[in-house]
Amino acid sequence: xxxxxxxxxxxxxxxxxxxxxxxxxxxxxxxxxxxxxxxxxxxxxxxxxxxxxxxxxxxxxxxxxxxxxxxxxxxxxxxxxxxxxxxxxxxxxxxxxxxxxxxxxxxxxxxxxxxxxxxxxxxxxxxxxxxxxxxxxxxxxxxxxxxxxxxxxxxxxxxxxxxxxxxxxxxxxxxxxxxxxxxxxxxxxxxxxxxxxxxxxxxxxxxxxxxxxxxxxxxxxxxxxxxxxxxxxxxxxxxxxxxxxxxxxxxxxxxxxxxxxxxxxxxxxxxxxxxxxxxxxxxxxxxxxxxxxxxxxxxxxxxxxxxxxxxx
Amino acid sequence: xxxxxxxxxxxxxxxxxxxxxxxxxxxxxxxxxxxxxxxxxxxxxxxxxxxxxxxxxxxxxxxxxxxxxxxxxxxxxxxxxxxxxxxxxxxxxxxxxxxxxxxxxxxxxxxxxxxxxxxxxxxxxxxxxxxxxxxxxxxxxxxxxxxxxxxxxxxxxxxxxxxxxxxxxxxxxxxxxxxxxxxxxxxxxxxxxxxxxxxxxxxxxxxxxxxxxxxxxxxxxxxxxxxxxxxxxxxxxxxxxxxxxxxxxxxxxxxxxxxxxxxxxxxxxxxxxxxxxxxxxxxxxxxxxxxxxxxxxxxxxxxxxxxxxxxx
Numbered sequence: 103x104x105x106x107x108x109x110x111x112x113x114x115x116x117x118x119x120x121x122x123x124x125x126x127x128x129x130x131x132x133x134x135x136x137x138x139x140x141x142x143x144x145x146x147x148x149x150x151x152x153x154x155x156x157x158x159x160x161x162x163x164x165x166x167x168x169x170x171x172x173x174x175x176x177x178x179x180x181x182x183x184x185x186x187x188x189x190x191x192x193x194x195x196x197x198x199x200x201x202x203x204x205x206x207x208x209x210x211x212x213x214x215x216x217x218x219x220x221x222x223x224x225x226x227x228x229x230x231x232x233x234x235x236x237x238x239x240x241x242x243x244x245x246x247x248x249x250x251x252x253x254x255x256x257x258x259x260x261x262x263x264x265x266x267x268x269x270x271x272x273x274x275x276x277x278x279x280x281x282x283x284x285x286x287x288x289x290x291x292x293x294x295x296x297x298x299x300x301x302x303x304x305x306x307x308x309x310x311x312x313x314x315x316x317x318x319x320x321x322x323x324x325x326x327x328x329x330x331x332x333x334x335x336x337x338x339x340x341x342x343x344x345x346x347x348x349x350x351x352x353x354x355x356x357x358x359x360x361x362x363x364x365x366x367x368x369x370x371x372x373x374x375x376x377x378x379x380x381x382x383x384x385x386x387x388x389x390x391x392x393x394x395x396x397x398x399x400x401x402x403x404x405x406x407x408x409x410x411x412x413x414x
Numbered sequence: 415x416x417x418x419x420x421x422x423x424x425x426x427x428x429x430x431x432x433x434x435x436x437x438x439x440x441x442x443x444x445x446x447x448x449x450x451x452x453x454x455x456x457x458x459x460x461x462x463x464x465x466x467x468x469x470x471x472x473x474x475x476x477x478x479x480x481x482x483x484x485x486x487x488x489x490x491x492x493x494x495x496x497x498x499x500x501x502x503x504x505x506x507x508x509x510x511x512x513x514x515x516x517x518x519x520x521x522x523x524x525x526x527x528x529x530x531x532x533x534x535x536x537x538x539x540x541x542x543x544x545x546x547x548x549x550x551x552x553x554x555x556x557x558x559x560x561x562x563x564x565x566x567x568x569x570x571x572x573x574x575x576x577x578x579x580x581x582x583x584x585x586x587x588x589x590x591x592x593x594x595x596x597x598x599x600x601x602x603x604x605x606x607x608x609x610x611x612x613x614x615x616x617x618x619x620x621x622x623x624x625x626x627x628x629x630x631x632x633x634x635x636x637x638x639x640x641x642x643x644x645x646x647x648x649x650x651x652x653x654x655x656x657x658x659x660x661x662x663x664x665x666x667x668x669x670x671x672x673x674x675x676x677x678x679x680x681x682x683x684x685x686x687x688x689x690x691x692x693x694x695x696x697x698x699x700x701x702x703x704x705x706x707x708x709x710x711x712x713x714x715x716x717x718x719x720x721x722x723x724x725x726x
Contacts, residue, residue, distance in 0.1 A: 221623060241623055272619055280620035284611045288627035290677070291603050293684020294663045298656060299596045300687035306720030307584055308592035309694050311533060311553055315600035315634045316691075322627045323688035327681045338675050344610060345668050351606045352664070356657050363650050365602070369639045372605020375612035376635035379628075382621050408618030 103127050103264075104191075104257055105165035107156050109179055110134070111142055111149055114195045114220060115170030116232030118265065119147055124234045125264035128163070132156045134171075138229050145229075153182045161187035166257045168218075169194040173201060173336040180209035188212040191251075193258045195220055197281065198336040199245060199274035216254045217245035217274055219281075220267060227329075235266070241410075242267035245274050246401040252392050259392075259411060268385065269411040271401035275340070281333075282340040287348060289330050290341075292323040387412035415439050415576075416503075416569055417477035419468050421491055422446070423454055423461055426507045426532060427482030428544025430577065431459055436546045437576035440475070444468045446483075450541050457541075465494045473499035478569045480530075481506040485513060485648040492521035500524040503566045505573075507532055509593065510648040511557060511586035528566045529557035529586055531593075532579060539641075547578070553722075554579035557586050558713040568704050571723060580697065581723040583713035587652070593645075594652040599660060601642050602653075604635040699724035 106122045108115045108131035115131065119142070123129045130148040133139040142149035150156065160167050167190045171179055176196070183190060192213040196202045199217045206215045222240040242262035244255065259269045272280070299316050301308050322330075334341055355368040388404055389412040390397065404411065418434045420427045420443035427443065431454070435441045442460040445451040454461035462468065472479050479502050483491055488508070495502060504525040508514045511529045518527045534552040554574035556567065571581045584592070611628050613620050634642075646653055667680040700716060701724040702709065716723065 221625060243623065270619075270622060276619060277623075280623050283613060284620045284624040284628040287610060288607055288631040290664075290667060290680060290684075291607055291631055292627070292688075293680050294660055294667070295600060295603055296684040296687035296691065297663060297680075298599060298659050300690050301595060305718055306694070307582075307588060307718050308596045309691050310582060310697060310717070310720035311555065311589075311592050312596040312691065313533060315604070316596040318630045318633045319600040319603055320684070320688050320691065321630045323684040324692065325685075327678070327685045330681045330685075331677055334677050334681070335675055338671060342668070342671055345664070345671065347610050348606055349661075349664060349668060351609060352602075352657070352661060355602060355606070356654070356661060359650060359654055359657065363647055365643055365646050366639070368602060368605050368609075369642045369646070372602075372608040372632070372635040373637075373639045373642075375608035376604075376632050378612050379608065379621055379624065379632065380636065382618070385622060405622070406617055406619050408622035 104260070105129070105163045106261060107131060107160035107165045107167045108170055109153060109156065109167065110170035111138055111229050112170065113223065113227045113231045113236075115168070116142070116229040117222070117234065117236035118168060118170060118195065118220070119149075120232055120234035121237060121265035122261065123147070127264065130156060130159065133229065141229050153179065154186050157182060157186040157190070160190055164191070166191045166193060166254070166261060168261070169196070172196070172332055173198065174332065176202065176205050177209055180205055183213055184210040189214060191254045191257055192216070193218045193254070196336075197333045199243070199277045200339075201336050203245070203274055214251045214254045216250050216258050218258050218262070219243040219277065220262065220265070237262070237265040237267040240267045241270045243270045243272050243277050245277070246271035246398050246405065247273050248398050250398060252397065256392050263413055268387075271405040271411060273402050276402070276406070278337050278340040279343065282337055282344040286334045286337055286341050287344045289322050289325065289334060290345070291348070292320045296320040296323040382408065385410045389414045416572070417441070417475045418573060419443060419472040419477045419479045420482055421465060421468065421479065422482035423450055423541050424482065425535065425539045425543045425548070427480070428454070428541040429534070429546065429548035430480060430482060430507065430532070432544055432546035433549055433577035434573065435459070439576065442468060442471065445541065453541050465491065466498050469494060469498040469502070472502055476503070478503045478505060478566070478573060480573070481508070484508070484644055485510065486644065488514065488517050489521055492517055495525055496522040501526060503569055504528075505530045505566070505570045508648075509645045511555070511589045512651075513648050515557070515586055526563045526566045528562050528570050530570050530574070531555040531589065532574065532577070549574070549577040549579040552579045553582045555582045555584050555589050557589070558583035558710050558717065559585050560710050562710060564704050564709065575725055580699075583717040583723060585714050588714070588718070590649050590652040591655065594649055594656040598646045598649055598653050599656045601634050601637065601646060602657070603660070604632045608632040608635040694720065697722045701726045
């Protein structure tokens, strides 16, 4: 089983270390602060603050390096990868994929990089919030664009399986569009809905009358703004397309309301879409032999159908 | 205790009959069909299908008449009120208030009308779904515009209290604006979010990756479209104002995303608003002596502060 070097020990990196260790992997990593490293060591993990040392060991062990730092902290880490372990097996756990791929191409271009996005989280953060079960049954997107190293692809998939996750292959631009639509746009809608609903200070009638529709529709506006900003701002182009799609639909709805007063088109389309979501079938777990010329295209197709890759 | 005549025995009317009867009131009513009337009779309630007979009895008993039919079915019922019990004590249970007040002014102008909106509901409908506990702790808005009959106001408030609800006084236009913002707009946002998120048939990647933010943000898009259309379309003017407020905020956000890429203003405002909602204090229950010149203005102020009227 391949060893794993985790750079960054926040909620995701810390959970990943715990899950990989439990699965019997050799795991080490680095934290951003001495205090976090000490907390991880106290919990029995091999964590320091010397990135170069961790990467040197990764190069020697031919380990899989997982970058689990925020998008905004990526550049210096990738520069150390390029300096110390330039051709290492590399993946990441950042929630957008095109921006990370661009950064890798710029700062660690020789790395054998296959992007990843374990789709799990809680409202907590930091090493202490980590949980070996965080990825159980969660989708773990693995980049499946043409030209990727299939050997590293298998490493990333095996790590995801070891953590209990479902492997969802996707082209990185399609991933970013999908998360813009089903995660980032919902966060912006929740923010706007909360602002409109709360109205002016001193007029608390609306808040007093609010019930389930407002509570649910604004729930994720309670997320820490820094987290929302990091994921949304890192996905600018795809998010802009999703926002424009939404604005087009809202504009048509506004026109209908102002002219005929009719909202049936909007409400019925939304109801159908929600019903389609609610009836989404369980993904099929399809084993894929990770070789052959068209395997990445095949993987992307499988992900578009909503299925997941099973262990071969 | 004043007798209660309930016209309409769906979820709201049926629950109201059960709750009022449990509180010791004399209650009778009418259903739209023989089958529903028979079901109510089988449950021990005095329900027929003859509206004129029910209203004649209401006039004789000086009962409080509660119109609990959908907005679209209001006109014929109000015409019977005007013909049979023209000056009766009248309230309603419809979810918008300006449109009902306009209809009463047109079709039953002599009635002593004080509008009401018990804010409770389930995804179920019909007599069988009724529940004497439906209004427990729920807000029951009672119209508090100048010129209303304080004697009938007390009747409506006492019925709400008898049903276990909290009495929230509000001007009818302020009520309609508030529910547009915290109930009707959330339903439209959920519909648009579901449509954008579900995307095209055959591309199921986004649905496969959807998690809590999408599930919560689209939940009320699962409501029966007829119910959503009835409440939203009946509140056209106020809803249009809420939609324009939201579109203004979304447009500013879109501009920021496209130009600087920054979303902090949107996300932080939404977070603050949600936190303000989450920290809404429990309403104070303030007894109000229902007489005096300015009592209705006083009641409206109390409602604007998010408080409720306690039994005097």
